[in-house]
Amino acid sequence: HDLPKKVRALALRHALSAKVRDGGLVVWETAELAEGKTKSLRETFAKASLKNALIIDGAEVHEKFAVAARNLQQIHVLPVQGANVYDIMRREKLVLTRAAIEALEARFK
Structure with missing residues (x-):
């Protein structure tokens, strides 16, 4: 069974706020x-x-960054559409770019 959209959005909000509370959120320009x-x-x-x-970028991940990061075991890179609760909670740090923050704000409005 799939969860309703509102419940999934609420879970994502709580996961993001948990990272902020724990000090596990880092913001990069790009x-x-x-x-x-x-x-x-x-x-x-x-x-x-x-x-x-976990690094979440804008609509598309920069190609050279993704190529370099895929060889690092504990680093995972996703576009903003792929942001999910499971990946956010299983990593120690969450890195968001400015484009990802803007896309997430628009997604929650």
Whole structure:
């Protein structure tokens, strides 16, 4: 059985607010890379202390960023349409880009 849309939206809201309460929410301006190299992305994540994270970008994920991130085991990248409660709750950190925040606000209105 599928849950009603209102219940799914409410669950997503609660998952997002739980991340904010726990201090597990990080906001980035964009999620882009000049070159699709995993090594440079791993170094960036090490500086930001991101070991186990879900990154939600705008309508489309930047291609080079997605290519570099897919080789990192504890990092998962989704477009904003793929945001779901399960993925949000199973990762320590949630990284949202500005485009993702705007899309989520429009989704909840």
